[in-house]
């Protein structure tokens with residue numbers, strides 16, 4: 656599929672970005688839409704608003720972020736939102752938007768991009784950890800409170816705060832696809848510590864037991880492959896997954912672990928998703 660990426664320039668471009676948000680997130684209540692004036696002024700003040708376009712020059716995806724600082728005063732780019740229209744997903748548009756963002760931010764002399772993301776959304780995790788090489792060591796329960804859009808409605812908005820250290824060796828290697836991605840078989844072979852066990856009930860994978868009593872160097876945590884399908888089948892089960900993830904990530908981050916990898920593989924006809932957690936962050940960032 657052919658597409659191109661460019662910055663939003665005109666008021667009409669920004670207006671289109673409001674319309675695209677409604678379709679991407681299933682927004683009926685306009686209070687959830689980031690308004691065009693805010694995107695425009697942020698863009699003019701060191702931020703970035705990008706659109707992805709199909710061959711007919713229609714907007715099929717967007718990304719918006721602004722300048723910020725960490726608690727320690729380190730300059731960063733805060734990537735507030737990225738979305739792709741449903742018909743154009745899983746075709747590399749999200750990855751292309753992030754790569755353009757990296758190039759822009761790098762030219763500003765900034766080396767860190769952060770964003771929040773629902774840890775249970777598999778496609779986002781594949782893109783962020785698997786393809787881009789982010790890490791995560793912060794978990795925020797119900798970060799945005801209740802949200803009215805179709806993807807988030809009815810559940811607490813628990814979020815990872817991910818860090819994309821765009822000039823580190825890990826990211827360079829990941830983007831050039833120069834390192835071998837971890838596979839499920841490798842994990843099983845190496846006798847890994849699994850933080851949870853899961854079970855399939857009525858075609859939906861659910862959390863079963865938790866085993867947090869460990870000092871192992873590498874930990875694995877299974878999450879659902881399709882959280883929106885879990886949610887569509889039962890809000891109660893979706894909430895059970897959120898509470899399960901909150902307990903596991905909360906404890907592990909407190910114990911000094913960070914999320915370093917994500918594995919998504921189809922085995923016996925079922926896609927299974929796993930986070931990998933490790934302790935030594937400087938090794939993780941500089942490895943390769």
Ligand SMILES: CC(C)(COP(=O)(O)OP(=O)(O)OC[C@H]1O[C@@H](n2cnc3c(N)ncnc32)[C@H](O)[C@@H]1OP(=O)(O)O)[C@@H](O)C(=O)NCCC(=O)NCCS
Nearest residue numbers: 736737738739744745746747748749750777778781880919
């Ligand atoms: C998140 C989003 C922006 C990703 O964009 P995209 O263009 O679909 O992403 P990409 O095609 O670049 O990458 C998706 C990856 O997920 C993988 N994937 C697909 N289904 C998956 C699943 N169920 N579990 C795990 N990974 C999966 C794909 O195989 C692909 O990886 P690959 O290229 O190695 O095969 C898009 O899905 C979206 O708009 N979602 C709704 C809005 C949203 O959640 N935005 C982010 C928070 S602000």
